[in-house]
Amino acid sequence: MDPIPVFYDPRQNASDVVSFSPSAAKPALVVEGWRRSGVPIRLLEPLACTVPELCRAHDPNFVRDVLTLRCDNGFGGRSPAVAASLPWTTGSHLSAARHALATGAPTFSPTSGFHHAGWDRAAAFCTFNGLMVTALALRAEASVERVAILDLDCHYGDGTVDIIRRLGIHWIQHHTFGEAPPTADTAGRWLAGLPQRVASTIQGCELVLFQAGADPHLDDPLGGILTSEQLAARDRIVFEVCRNERVPVVVNLAGGYQRPVSRVVELHVRTLQECWEVHSGAAAESTSLCEGRG
Ligand SMILES: [Zn+2]
Numbered sequence: 303m304d305p306i307p308v309f310y311d312p313r314q315n316a317s318d319v320v321s322f323s324p325s326a327a328k329p330a331l332v333v334e335g336w337r338r339s340g341v342p343i344r345l346l347e348p349l350a351c352t353v354p355e356l357c358r359a360h361d362p363n364f365v366r367d368v369l370t371l372r373c374d375n376g377f378g379g380r381s382p383a384v385a386a387s388l389p390w391t392t393g394s395h396l397s398a399a400r401h402a403l404a405t406g407a408p409t410f411s412p413t414s415g416f417h418h419a420g421w422d423r424a425a426a427f428c429t430f431n432g433l434m435v436t437a438l439a440l441r442a443e444a445s446v447e448r449v450a451i452l453d454l455d456c457h458y459g460d461g462t463v464d465i466i467r468r469l470g471i472h473w474i475q476h477h478t479f480g481e482a483p484p485t486a487d488t489a490g491r492w493l494a495g496l497p498q499r500v501a502s503t504i505q506g507c508e509l510v511l512f513q514a515g516a517d518p519h520l521d522d523p524l525g526g527i528l529t530s531e532q533l534a535a536r537d538r539i540v541f542e543v544c545r546n547e548r549v550p551v552v553v554n555l556a557g558g559y560q561r562p563v564s565r566v567v568e569l570h571v572r573t574l575q576e577c578w579e580v581h582s583g584a585a586a587e588s589t590s591l592c593e594g595r596g
Pocket residue numbers: 455456457515517556557558
């Protein structure tokens with residue numbers, strides 16, 4: 303298998319942000335972790351999203367106000383560095399999606415901060431909804447008929463739901479883990495049902511936008527559900543089902559709040575490793591194994 307494509311530009315980072323969320327500085331940290339992981343990756347240059355692309359998913363006044371520092375971003379401030387990074391984070395995701403569609407290869411975007419961003423509001427470390435910006439751009443370009451958003455971040459993707467409803471969209475199949483998350487006690491059962499849930503979410507879609515959030519982790523201050531092994535099994539199942547159904551997948555990082563941040567980076571490295579093992583044929587078929595677990 304060819305190296306895994308990763309769409310990264312240093313302008314995706316906004317390192318001057320002081321926040322509970324490490325996500326503004328996470329792209330560089332995760333790309334460094336991926337480089338050291340031993341998994342072959344190929345860095346590709348994203349195109350920044352344009353204002354018209356952002357305005358397909360958001361109120362144009364909101365887009366303008368965020369970019370010109372006239373309203374707060376998702377971190378609750380008006381940092382010029384955050385505003386400058388937003389076309390690059392959304393652009394990394396859209397560029398990765400275009401690449402996945404063109405090549406069929408699983409493609410990574412080291413980005414976060416999408417799913418709480420609604421039509422005209424930023425919230426909870428999310429400013430622009432890169433999932434919806436991407437889906438709407440690809441549809442406008444006539445590259446897709448149907449898109450799946452498989453949001454396995456710990457939290458409810460309320461911003462995504464808001465935009466889907468406001469625009470009356472019927473061609474996106476959206477699953478958000480945070481709508482009915484298991485507990486640590488029922489996580490095994492949740493995992494056993496995941497292959498079927500992934501298969502039904504992606505059915506009939508030409509592309510999967512996978513939010514591989516690290517915040518469901520047992521030790522995460524905002525999570526507390528899945529062990530490291532269960533998170534790895536989650537990712538393996540997603541990659542296996544998408545491979546078996548021949549639907550290309552774009553992966554972004556979404557949440558993760560453990561300290562030190564290296565613990566979050568480790569989980570994102572594991573996601574890349576699971577992808578590599580599934581696609582390079584090194585992994586044992588785990589879907590059937592997981593089906594037996596309670
Ligand atoms: Zn989250």
